[in-house]
Amino acid sequence: MSLRFGITLTALTLLCILASVWSISAGAVQISTAEIINTLFNLDGPKQEYIINRSRLPRTLLALVTGGALALSGAIIQALLRNPLASPKIIGINSGAALAVLLGTLFFPDIALRWLPVIAAIGAIAVAVFIFALAELRPISPARLALVGIAVGFTCDAGVDYILVTASTYEFSAPLVWLTGSLWARGWSHLNAVWPALIALSALCLLLSFRLDLIRLGAAQATGLGMNVRLERLILLGLATLLAALSVSVVGVLGFVGLMSPHIARKLVGGVHRGMLPVAMLTGMLLVVLADATGRVILPPIEVSAGILTAIFGAPFFIFILLTSRSEDET
Amino acid sequence: MTGTKTRPSRKSIVILLLLLALIAGGIFSAITGGRSDTGITQLWGVIFTPDSSLPQSVLRDIRLPRTFSAALLGVNLGLAGLALQAITRNPLASPAILGINQGAALGLTLSLIIPGLTGLSPDAMAVAGAMAAGVLTFAIAGGLRGKMDSMRLILGGVAVGAFAYAIVRFSFTLDDELARSVVRWTVGDIGYIRWPQTRWLAIWALAGLLCSFVLAQRFNLMALGQASAQGLGSDPRITLLLGTILAAALAGISVSVAGPIAFVGLVVPHIARIGFGADHRILVPATALTGAALMLLADGLSKWLSAPVETPIGVIAALIGAPWFLWLTLSTKESR
Numbered sequence: 001m002s003l004r005f006g007i008t009l010t011a012l013t014l015l016c017i018l019a020s021v022w023s024i025s026a027g028a029v030q031i032s033t034a035e036i037i038n039t040l041f042n043l044d045g046p047k048q049e050y051i052i053n054r055s056r057l058p059r060t061l062l063a064l065v066t067g068g069a070l071a072l073s074g075a076i077i078q079a080l081l082r083n084p085l086a087s088p089k090i091i092g093i094n095s096g097a098a099l100a101v102l103l104g105t106l107f108f109p110d111i112a113l114r115w116l117p118v119i120a121a122i123g124a125i126a127v128a129v130f131i132f133a134l135a136e137l138r139p140i141s142p143a144r145l146a147l148v149g150i151a152v153g154f155t156c157d158a159g160v161d162y163i164l165v166t167a168s169t170y171e172f173s174a175p176l177v178w179l180t181g182s183l184w185a186r187g188w189s190h191l192n193a194v195w196p197a198l199i200a201l202s203a204l205c206l207l208l209s210f211r212l213d214l215i216r217l218g219a220a221q222a223t224g225l226g227m228n229v230r231l232e233r234l235i236l237l238g239l240a241t242l243l244a245a246l247s248v249s250v251v252g253v254l255g256f257v258g259l260m261s262p263h264i265a266r267k268l269v270g271g272v273h274r275g276m277l278p279v280a281m282l283t284g285m286l287l288v289v290l291a292d293a294t295g296r297v298i299l300p301p302i303e304v305s306a307g308i309l310t311a312i313f314g315a316p317f318f319i320f321i322l323l324t325s326r327s328e329d330e331t
Numbered sequence: 332m333t334g335t336k337t338r339p340s341r342k343s344i345v346i347l348l349l350l351l352a353l354i355a356g357g358i359f360s361a362i363t364g365g366r367s368d369t370g371i372t373q374l375w376g377v378i379f380t381p382d383s384s385l386p387q388s389v390l391r392d393i394r395l396p397r398t399f400s401a402a403l404l405g406v407n408l409g410l411a412g413l414a415l416q417a418i419t420r421n422p423l424a425s426p427a428i429l430g431i432n433q434g435a436a437l438g439l440t441l442s443l444i445i446p447g448l449t450g451l452s453p454d455a456m457a458v459a460g461a462m463a464a465g466v467l468t469f470a471i472a473g474g475l476r477g478k479m480d481s482m483r484l485i486l487g488g489v490a491v492g493a494f495a496y497a498i499v500r501f502s503f504t505l506d507d508e509l510a511r512s513v514v515r516w517t518v519g520d521i522g523y524i525r526w527p528q529t530r531w532l533a534i535w536a537l538a539g540l541l542c543s544f545v546l547a548q549r550f551n552l553m554a555l556g557q558a559s560a561q562g563l564g565s566d567p568r569i570t571l572l573l574g575t576i577l578a579a580a581l582a583g584i585s586v587s588v589a590g591p592i593a594f595v596g597l598v599v600p601h602i603a604r605i606g607f608g609a610d611h612r613i614l615v616p617a618t619a620l621t622g623a624a625l626m627l628l629a630d631g632l633s634k635w636l637s638a639p640v641e642t643p644i645g646v647i648a649a650l651i652g653a654p655w656f657l658w659l660t661l662s663t664k665e666s667r
Contacts, residue, residue: 143482144660147482147485147486148657150485154653154656157649158646161518161646162642162649162650165518166637166640166642315497316490318493319471319494322471322490323471323483
């Protein structure tokens with residue numbers, strides 16, 4: 001495993017770097033690789049400081065941290081709920097965060113950007129508590145849990161729609177773009193609002209990843225090994241919820257990243273979480289950077305939201321998982 | 332059947348109440364809201380002493396077609412939901428949940444963006460898109476092999492819907508002109524409907540009602556289970572096909588006129604079943620009436636809730652329907 005794991009990790013890291021360079025170079029204005037390197041490392045020669053520093057660089061970095069966070073969140077949720085269909089979007093966490101942020105901006109129009117992640121976290125936690133309490137309190141099949149999550153998501157989406165159409169003044173066109181899961185017009189301020197927390201939480205998740213493997217043995221065995229399973233589950237679920245919520249607070253509802261990445265990672269390095277989690281994180285980073293950059297190059301200067309692209313690829317992926325997970329269905 | 336004495340009288344009371352709600356809702360919807368001063372007197376005037384004064388023409392040309400459209404959309408979507416719930420034997424089935432509404436929206440969008448693509452009219456494209464989405468969802472659920480998995484049906488439908496809707500939004504991004512006019516349409520809005528669309532909806536509602544009546548007995552047999560239906564000489568696959576066509580046509584036309592209004596098709600048959608039991612021969616007219624009444628009330632609410640700004644009727648439907656859906660997912664039995 002270790003050789004395969006090492007190769008995969010290196011390859012994915014390289015791919016992430018390549019994709020990031022492409023993401024910085026691609027768009028309405030093409031920037032050559034030489035110019036990018038000159039600008040980033042402050043070398044002599046032709047540079048493109050304005051576009052790179054003001055727009056493309058923070059945006060690409062944001063794509064990296066949120067993609068990694070969403071993927072980790074999805075991987076943890078899938079492991080804890082033992083549900084291959086679960087993801088922060090499917091179980092409604094993302095929509096809860098979106099509704100909370102929208103309510104926040106509605107009631108406090110001049111709220112500082114750095115508070116939005118906090119508000120998003122409150123909404124996400126509310127949904128998460130509901131879903132996880134349900135999963136704990138009574139036996140519930142994986143498919144049904146996904147279904148309840150989708151219903152919770154619909155309910156939050158209805159609230160989002162209501163706020164959007166009844167208060168659709170000029171200031172509200174920004175949330176509209178934001179909700180489709182877009183990195184459009186995201187800058188340093190957004191990045192600064194979330195990156196310390198996201199990186200800290202992600203690191204914590206990676207550190208705790210071996211606990212997921214113990215939990216996966218089953219509650220009885222894990223308890224036998226001296227774990228407080230309930231507490232550990234709660235901590236991990238809390239981490240997953242926060243990761244998703246913080247991402248949503250800056251890039252909106254980027255669906256299906258948290259669903260796809262763990263599955264791809266499992267195909268690459270197998271299901272052991274110690275190895276799978278970092279690979280999933282890198283996969284998520286790669287997916288979001290690619291989605292964002294692709295959205296920019298399809299028809300410049302028009303931008304296609306990254307969330308639309310992830311949904312176009314993610315929904316068929318979900319169906320594929322649905323079709324191949326017969327054995328876990330209706331237990 | 333061994334009819335009891337109490338049942339007909341209880342039913343007729345419910346029907347009476349429903350009709351009253353329908354009429355009250357209709358008047359409520361026709362006279363409230365808007366900038367022009369119209370009231371019950373003007374409504375009276377349009378019927379008995381028509382003239383060409385401003386309040387009367389507002390009522391006649393703007394309010395009334397809208398009111399009728401709301402009712403007709405309720406009929407269409409309700410019947411589509413009833414057919415889908417019958418053929419899938421799944422209480423969670425409805426045009427929006429199974430991705431059929433979104434499929435229709437995709438078909439319509441394609442025909443607007445690339446007008447010469449298929450040579451079909453926008454309406455026909457909407458129906459074709461609805462049909463394609465429905466068949467795809469049923470295929471994912473295993474319905475083509477004759478055994479439909481209830482959970483997979485719903486999850487597959489949601490995924491099909493998410494996919495179709497992502498492409499719709501993708502298309503809007505490419506076409507700025509379209510995108511501007513379309514934000515309200517995507518949540519379901521009937522504020523701009525005039526008589527021509529209303530007539531069109533009425534024709535389809537009538538046809539849908541007739542077809543539903545014809546299929547009612549098949550739906551009843553479906554409820555007994557596929558094997559029993561087959562034993563009684565009704566091929567479930569044909570029922571599935573006919574029901575899908577019916578639902579796709581009704582949902583497709585509704586979407587092409589008013590946008591994808593979600594949850595009406597889900598909620599209306601449930602309400603009708605509470606009042607009228609499970610016999611589809613009674614459920615068909617009951618669902619039509621319930622759908623009309625509910626949508627009229629929703630239309631009234633859409634003008635009143637955040638006046639003077641109008642809340643699109645699709646948002647009202649979602650605000651009522653989404654929690655209902657949540658409750659259904661929690662309360663329906665785990666087994667099929």
